[in-house]
Amino acid sequence: MVQLIDATQYADQYQGTFEIPDIEELRQIKKNWVLKVCDGSERFWTQVTEIEFDEDNIYDSKVTAVIDNHLYYEKDYDYGTIIEYKLKNIYAVKNPTQERYNALREMNLTNEQILHLLIYHRRCMV
Secondary structure (H helix, E strand, O other): OOOOOOHHHHHHHOOOOOOOOOHHHHHOOOOOOEEEEEOOOOEEEEEEEEEEOOOOOHHHOEEEEEEOOOOOOOOOOOOOOEEEEEHHHOOEEEOHHHHHHHHHHHOOOOHHHHHHHHHHHHHHHO
């Protein structure tokens, strides 16, 4: 099992210099979103394969994800390993759809063109 650092503790300890995603952003996380975590020696990205929200405490919600980048230090886990953790372990969040939208906007595409591309991409993924 991968032991991860509790990012909420760092946010409390280093207020003003260390930020984590807010609760509303955490509530929006879905399958395929990319989340950054830390095991104490390095931070790395994971892609969500499943999320089970805990309505009593959002930070205790369970995430199942696959490590989404190669790790610098040699460990029992690396790119492609499936791990489980809680939302309290998250340092950063990437919404892939929003990232694609932003990239397409930078290409000066209209909202209608972007919508068609995103719908087409989603159909291809199913």
